[in-house]
Amino acid sequence: MKRVLVTGANKGIGRAVVAALLDRHPDVFVYLGCRSPARGTDARNQLAARNQEHLSRTKVVELDVTSERSVCEAERGIREDCEATGTALYGIVNNAGIFSSSAGAAEVLEVNLFGIKRVFDQFYSVLGAQDARVVNVTSASGPNYLSSAEPSVRRVLTDSQATWEDILHIVQLYMKDIESAAIVDQARAASVTYGFSKACANALTVLQARLFPSVAINSCTPGFIDTDLTRQLAAMAGRDPMEMDMKPPSDGVESTLFLLMASEPTITGWYLGSDCKRSPLDSYRAPGDPEFKGH
Ligand SMILES: NC(=O)c1ccc[n+]([C@@H]2O[C@H](COP(=O)([O-])OP(=O)(O)OC[C@H]3O[C@@H](n4cnc5c(N)ncnc54)[C@H](OP(=O)(O)O)[C@@H]3O)[C@@H](O)[C@H]2O)c1
DSSP: OEEEEEESTTSHHHHHHHHHHHHHOTTEEEEEEESSHHHHHHHHHHHHHHOGGGGGGEEEEEOOTTOHHHHHHHHHHHHHHHHHHTOOEEEEEEOOOOSOOTTOHHHHHIIIIIHHHHHHHHHGGGBOSSSEEEEEEOOTHHHHHHHTSOHHHHHHHTOTTOOHHHHHHHHHHHHHHHHHOOOOOHHHHHHHHHHHHHHHHHHHHHHHHHHOTTEEEEEEOOOSBOSHHHHHHHHHTTOOTGGGTOBOGGGGOHHHHHHHHSSOOOOOSOEEOTTSOBOOSSSOOOTTSOOOOOO
C-alpha cells in the first residue's frame, strides 16, 4: 500500500483528490488530514457511501496546518501506523488553503505558505527513502501576482537559489507594505495577498526540491474550480460562480494526481498548470499553451 496524506481533505479539491486516488489506485491508502475530525468523518462517510471498500483504505487524522502541536500529533499517529505496518509515507498533498481571513494577511500566509513548510518539515522523516513525492497545491494566482510585482520581489521568488531567509525577508517586506497600504477595496486586497502567498509557496517548492533531492517535490494549480474558496471570491467580486466558468472539483485533480502517481515524474521543483504541463512562476500560462521550457 502506498500511504498518502492529503491536507484539507474534507471538502472541495482535497476531497476530490482523495476520491480520485481511491477510485483509480487500489494500492493507495489515504490519510484525510482535516482540522475538524467531525468534518473529516463526514467526508469519509460520503466516500464510503460511493464505495464501502474505501473505508478500509482511509483514516481521518486531525490536522490544522497552522498549529505546530496539531502537525506534530498527526505526524506521530501516522509514523506509528507506518511502523506497525513496516511501511513509510509515500506522498503528501499539501492542499489545505484559504483565500482570505478575517484575521488578515498574516493568517493567509500562515496557512498557504508556512502551513506547507510546517507539514513538510515535520513529516520529512516519515517519507520513504526512495520514490517519495510531495505536491504543493498552489494556484495560477501566484504567477499572476508575480507578473506585475516589483522586480526585486520577482527576482527573489523566481530565483532557483533563493534561501528560506530570502523568502522570509520578502514576506516581512510584504507584511509591512500591506499594513500601510491604502487598499480600500477588500476583494482586491484579499486577492493580492492570496496571489502573493501562492507565489511564495511556489518559491518554497523550488527551495524544498533543491534541499531534499531524494523526494520529488512539485507544485501545481488545479484550475478554476467551483468550491467554497472560489464562491467566496465570486461573492466578493459580486459575481455568480456559474458565469465565471468554474469547473466541478472532480476536474481539479489531474495535475495533483499526475505529480503524485504518474509512473515517472523524474521532475522536481516544477510548477505545473492544470493541464499537467510545466508553467513559469512569473507569468500566466493558459492550459493548452506551449509548455514552459525553463530558463
Ligand atoms: N478552487 C480553485 O479554483 C482553486 C484554484 C487554485 C488553487 N486552489 C487551491 O486548492 C486548494 C484547495 O482549495 P479548495 O478550492 O478546495 O477550497 P475549499 O473547498 O475551501 O477547501 C479548503 C480546505 O482547506 C482546509 N483548511 C483551511 N485552513 C486549514 C488549516 N488551517 N488546517 C488544515 N486545513 C485547512 C479546509 O478545511 P475546513 O473545512 O476545516 O475549513 C478545507 O478542507 C487550496 O490550496 C487553494 O488555494 C483552488
